[in-house]
Amino acid sequence: MTFDPHESGSVRLLGNARRGFAGTVHALKGGNAESSLSAAELESRLIELGFVEGAHVEVLHEGLIGRDPIAVRVENITVAVRRREAMAVVVI
């Protein structure tokens, strides 16, 4: 099951968000990311780092090459993820 990021104007994928973006986690869609992890494993790891629905997120920093990876504030901690994996996080 994939998610169409264009179905709503305000809904998008964290993997596409630019520095300065702030919002909340809407859903986790492990299948959205072309990760080497299975969808379930990727979702598990994201939850263990605090990405659950409703959590406040903000993109604080971007890497030099391809603006990747990104440093994301998730509630009160900062997590570094690659954009590839961040595609699994649907944000509003």
Place this chain on the structure above:
Amino acid sequence: MEAALYNIVLVGTPNSGKTSLFNALTGSRQKVANYPGVTVERKQGFFVTPRGRQVSLIDLPGTYSLRGRSPDEEITRDVVLGRAKGETLPELVLCVADATNLRLAIRLVLEMKHTGRPMVLALNMFDIAKRRGVTVDVPALSAALGIPVVTSIAVRKGGTDELLQLTDTIAAKSAEAARENDWRPHSVAELRATQREADRIIKETVSLPARPDTWTARVDSVVLHPVFGLAILATILFVMFQAVFAWAQPVMELIAGGFELLGQWVQATLPAGLLQSFIQNGVISGVGSVIVFLPQIIIIFLFILLLEDFGYMARAAFLMDRIMGGAGLHGRAFIPLLSSFACAIPGIMATRVIDNRRDRLTTILIAPLMTCSARIPVYTLIISAFIPAKQVWGWINLQGLVMFGLYVVGITSAMAVSALIKFFMWRDDAPAPFMLELPDYKLPRLRSIAIGIYTRAMMFLQRAGTTIFAMMVLIWFLASFPQPPVGATDPGIDYSLAAIIGRFIEPVLAPLGFNWQIAVALIPGMAAREVAVAALGTVYSIEGGKEAAEQIGQVLATKWSLATALSLLAWYIFAPQCASTLAVIKRETGGWRWMWITFFYMLALAYAASLITYNIARSFGAG
């Protein structure tokens, strides 16, 4: 009544201050070993409670859940569940949480409750939390979690008193508190549900300040800046390598002077003969020439420990992820590779933080190419003998610059090897994910830095006292026997076993510009790289008498051409000259295969690099 040892294990998320709490409770009463069959470090410490109960405390690797995705996390799970070989089921699980960051820790506590083990939650770094305006309703949190909760300040005297008293209370109640274990790996839905539950509990019992840690945010805005951040990282590394060369110099001269005096004293006290030669040339000049490098090793560990404690290492991984990704490496490989600058052994062991086997193997294969501290003696000796100590562009020491260059060559070739491995073996696979918490910055604690440096310095001195000493005795023996015939005119060593062995190998190494003395030194150098320097010291001091031992660098400058010196430097960038590293590779990869691959690829690189360097240098007239 004689009380049995009470077993407590320490569990917590990474960066929860687990290790500082462990140090605070146990002080120096620590035992570091490995779990049987795996190379996960097992840290056990001991302490006595106020009521006199003897406690064994085990510091488990940090984890976000009990699912066990890496060897480290599997150990944590197995020990908590009493499944680990040779471990008793813990009587108490001590969960540690960073009081400023409770979300993930509370989720872990809720998951751990399923194991049925009696548990205590310690809210660590409570002082920092208070200062930031975090308030915790401790009784309410304890009621919500159904376990005792205490606050602790690991880094302050008396900061663990409450925890110690609670331990006594719980231990007195015996094992009745234990319940059935109904833990099983959580599904995605269960993980989500426990995180929601944790968030609900936090909302009811913890009030967070409106503003987060502004200091960390401010530092990060510079340190994680795509351009300035990388410039800062490069500067830190550059200063580190300059420091290793420049700051250590006065202390090293002091140590060298001390050994020289000792040698002179031995020469003056003992009658001339074999015993004098053994003590002066074999023991003092051999072991002394290695111990001289202790200041440099302390400096490099000081930098690494400081950066780790400060919280910078995770930032470095963030900055380097894509750059290393270009070479087929994982961002997390940065930490093991940086540790490899101190020594490849802890570096290779640190690769277990990489959960993907493919990425882990690549990192292990290239870790020995990072210039470890054992190469410093070799580099320093040759550089100080052949490179003039002048200033370039006014402020850069040329010797330091050459040193930096050697490090750069090591790093570049590691990246190239990694890229080749990826290209030939794992071209089509998607890269493993990079997900890493960037902890808040913390001021490094003097005490934990001191404990860290102390244990590393002792390890080095122990090596100097055992492996290196044994090798030096062997070298001295080979260089001294058989004794020269009566009336011989050449130096005594020319008649020795060392000369015979050296001349036997010499033809293979001659194209690299190595003479037989170097060939002799390279053999014991297999045990540990730095022994090569000591071996050269012994070979040349036996050859040249007392004066040579004092100024080995000057002797080399007259005996070797610049091309030979550069060729030996090139050799040492690549040569797999360290038996312990190879042994660790075998253990970590679970077989001989990767060890031999490492050995032969590095040997081939070393030979090729030396051959090229020697011939280029000669064509420029340095032969």
